Amino acid sequence: MQYKTDQEIQSENATLDIRGLSLDYIMQDQNIHAVVDLNLVARMGKITALVGESGSGKSTVALAVMGIQGKNAVVSSGEIYLGGTDILSMPKKDMRSYISNHASIIFQDPIDSLNPLLTVGEQLVEAILIHEKITKNQARTIALNQLLAVSLPQPEKLMKKYPFMLSGGMCQRVMIAIASVFHPPLLIADEPTTALDVTIQAQILHQLDSMRKRDGTAILLITHDLGVVAEIADDVCIMKDGHIVESGTVDDIFCNPQHTYTRQLLAAAL
Numbered sequence: 001m002q003y004k005t006d007q008e009i010q011s012e013n014a015t016l017d018i019r020g021l022s023l024d025y026i027m028q029d030q031n032i033h034a035v036v037d038l039n040l041v042a043r044m045g046k047i048t049a050l051v052g053e054s055g056s057g058k059s060t061v062a063l064a065v066m067g068i069q070g071k072n073a074v075v076s077s078g079e080i081y082l083g084g085t086d087i088l089s090m091p092k093k094d095m096r097s098y099i100s101n102h103a104s105i106i107f108q109d110p111i112d113s114l115n116p117l118l119t120v121g122e123q124l125v126e127a128i129l130i131h132e133k134i135t136k137n138q139a140r141t142i143a144l145n146q147l148l149a150v151s152l153p154q155p156e157k158l159m160k161k162y163p164f165m166l167s168g169g170m171c172q173r174v175m176i177a178i179a180s181v182f183h184p185p186l187l188i189a190d191e192p193t194t195a196l197d198v199t200i201q202a203q204i205l206h207q208l209d210s211m212r213k214r215d216g217t218a219i220l221l222i223t224h225d226l227g228v229v230a231e232i233a234d235d236v237c238i239m240k241d242g243h244i245v246e247s248g249t250v251d252d253i254f255c256n257p258q259h260t261y262t263r264q265l266l267a268a269a270l
């Protein structure tokens with residue numbers, strides 16, 4: 001019998017498996033080492049929280065996985081396995097469509113993420129038609145169901161509305177509906193509730209959790225909020241200055257933190 005290494009065991013069920021990723025932003029007078037030799041796994045049907053102070057490199061990781069990092073970003077080493085394939089080794093043109101079939105991202109500011117000139121219905125139908133060869137009417141039916149799935153009432157009316165007519169919480173639900181329309185194996189949520197009222201935050205997190213349960217989506221949740229992490233995450237990665245300083249299950253991190261920085265974060269959150 002062959003024994004598996006820790007890395008192999010960790011990689012099983014890994015929808016996202018980042019190995020040794022280093023990414024620099026090239027600036028005129030200096031290079032910023034935004035991500036340094038980073039390893040991170042997001043598992044199917046689980047929520048992995050990526051936590052760290054502002055500027056530690058969390059969003060850079062998210063953008064790199066989506067292939068939408070800034071033009072001045074250079075990956076100097078590492079692999080990003082998405083659904084088992086290293087996206088960094090793909091030709092650029094294949095990479096874009098591969099990523100869009102495997103991953104979605106939602107951001108902090110849902111209103112900015114929607115197109116102000118199109119109705120909710122038009123944007124949802126458009127997103128559906130990108131992924132499925134069906135008629136507009138069929139796409140409309142799916143769109144209505146998607147809105148119901150994120151607990152938005154009166155979806156018929158909502159389809160005709162423009163983003164500015166909705167609250168921030170409703171916009172974020174619409175974003176989740178759009179992001180989950182093709183049941184992506186991976187959803188990245190980059191501080192999805194930071195801009196929302198506390199009461200709405202819990203509802204949005206609940207939507208992400210039901211997506212994980214319903215579709216088996218692996219969710220990478222970027223957040224500052226350790227309370228949210230304790231409540232909803234399965235795994236946690238603690239990031240500082242471009243490095244993952246510690247990772248483990250929620251129990252590992254909260255009950256038995258190894259790194260000084262993790263202890264400081266926990267102490268600050270009490």
Ligand SMILES: Nc1ncnc2c1ncn2[C@@H]1O[C@H](COP(=O)(O)OP(=O)(O)OP(=O)(O)O)[C@@H](O)[C@H]1O
Nearest residue numbers: 025032034053054055056057058059060061070072
């Ligand atoms: N396009 C860019 N060009 C140059 N530097 C950048 C660029 N984007 C980000 N940075 C720098 O890279 C580092 C990591 O930024 P990043 O946005 O990934 O951090 P973050 O952890 O998401 O922070 P926050 O919690 O504030 O969102 C920071 O020093 C930031 O200033």
Ligand code: NI
Nearest residue numbers: 058059060190
């Ligand atoms: Ni960020």
